[in-house]
Amino acid sequence: MSRVLFLAPAPPWPGDNGGRIRTAALLRQLSKDHEITLWCVAKEDGSTTGEEVSAELCAHLEIFARTQPSWLQQLSGPIQEQWFASEPLRRRLQDISSAQFDLIHVDELCLIRHLPPKLSVPVVQHHHKLDYELAGALRPPGARRKLELERWQRLEQESVARTRHHVFCSQEDAQRFAKRHSAVQTLVVPNGVDTHFFDGPGPPRYAARLLLLGDLEYEPNRRGIQSFLDEVWPSLRAARGDLQLSIVGRGAESPDAAQLPAGVQWIGEVSDVRPWLAQASALVVPLGVGGGTRLKILEAAAARCPVLTTRVGLEGLRLVHGEHLLAVESIADLRAGVLDCLNYPERAAGRATYAKEFVRRHYEWREIARTLADGWRRFSAG
Secondary structure (H helix, E strand, O other), X not given: OOEEEEEEOOOOOOOOOHHHHHHHHHHHHHOXXXXXXXXEEOOOOOOOOOHHHHHHOOOEEEEEOOOOOOHHHHHHOOHHHHHOOOHHHHHHHOOOOOOOOOEEEEOOHHHHHHOOOOOOOOEEEEEOOOHHHXXXXXXXXXXXXXXXXXHHHHHHHHHHHHOOEEEEOOHHHHHHHHHHOOOOEEEEOOOOEOHHHHOOOOOOOOOOEEEEEOOOOOHHHHHHHXXXXXXXXXXXXXXXXXXXXXXXXXXXXXXXXXXXXXXXXXXXXXXXXXXXXXXXXXEXXXXXXXXXXXXXXXXXXXXXXXXXXXXXXXOOOOOOEOOOEEEEOOOOOHHHHHHHHHHOHHHHHHHHHHHHHHHHHHOEHHHHHHHHHHHHHXXXXX
């Protein structure tokens, strides 16, 4: 049993976004065979709500207060690094040695500068997504975009200088990163799902109700939803006047019902996504930019919910277009896929059944965690 110090920018609870769900699921499996010490930065409000779940995730837990970023972080660090600044955590890490831990896992790039420049303990840098790519895709051209990209580039370079061991959610992300930093050793650990959690018959599936699901604080999700509503929804409603759309996810204020297009229902945050996946005619994933892998696609597959996604949404997953789901090139192209699912529900249900069996074989969290554990052992050996 190895002793692993796991550094996270926030407690991995509640499970209301993809990053926290992934971190908690991996820790839940890894803690069975490793002595995990979880150190994380406190939530923005300083609360420790949900701390009781930590017993399932780690042997030891310590939460460090957020502090004002240093003048150097304000001058040269990306905004995400400034959000999670913690001087108490930085000071605590100065005395870390191999007598305490066999490995340090840094769960986000924004924490790497908390570590001292030289350590006797192997360090693994995990990337939920590629922040450099996202900053380039989301910010409009101009001086601010250039400055933000330079900040992420410097942070990447500093991370690579401290460790060659880097973990990614998708092969695409690993290849993009290695193209910029050829000396790194990469490991791909995709997202997973607990398929048994989604077992059961559930309520009857609607004939004409689509589902948009995701963290609505995440800019790629917000942009994708807005593009779908602007570019695709009007023509879909013109073709199918009975069509309904539910938007489910945390983090955004509910708009006035009068501002929503006809047939669109803004649900917001829910305690359990299973009824929504069980009843939807299809889950639509309208992503134009992104990174990592999409948990919602795996959850939909586990729930036997038909899936329509852009190619960007499918990155990092081995699900196959036409066999497990429908994947199109752009958000505008989703219209044809939606109509295919609605007009041929038996065909859509067949794809969904194949998808469930595929993710049960290849994407259970216990197998995904084993991949990361094997990587930890390999990286520790040098």
